[in-house]
Amino acid sequence: DAGVIQSPRHEVTEMGQEVTLRCKPISGHDYLFWYRQTMMRGLELLIYFNNNVPIDDSGMPEDRFSAKMPNASFSTLKIQPSEPRDSAVYFCASSPSFGRQDPYEQYFGPGTRLTVT
């Protein structure tokens, strides 16, 4: 199993540009999560999907952020326009309905480090 795949691993962009982060969850997982990690707030849940349907997007900071899951094997997180305060590490995670080790275990990708200048 390849695990959760995220691309790109690093992204440097200028303020005002559109940024698209990509995620391929583990095959067979029903849930997909997008998180943002910052020093001040730790890991913040932005949005999560169940069977490709958005369930809770209350963590999305503002309308500049959008996420889609067109099929079970692909999701995107888009920021348009990007701002310097969006600089962070963005993680994608997936989970089955019941984890192998733990019912709520989530499997994280390696993250995308976004820098907006």
Place this chain on the structure above:
Amino acid sequence: DQQVKQNSPSLSVQEGRISILNCDYTNSMFDYFLWYKKYPAEGPTFLISISSIKDKNEDGRFTVFLNKSAKHLSLHIVPSQPGDSAVYFCAASDAAGGTSYGKLTFGQGTILTVHP
């Protein structure tokens, strides 16, 4: 509103000694708690969990304690090893009601450094 808080940004311990990482929460609806470990340039990985019906769960060198009245949990690592040096996140779920199944609320993380 930070519902899960890890008030110690960092902790430094000597190899072989005990590491104690703390976590506080404010939402009384949380009923399941997890600890994740994160190495640099990697995503967090699951470490250990505890249900609110228990007050202790042990897995090898790792033990998690839950004090529901104080809304506090802690992770004990005994003995600590240099390979334990990582960021530790505590997380909580209020999924028993069904509507939020799968959703975890994470704390800010604590950087643990274990010196040889």
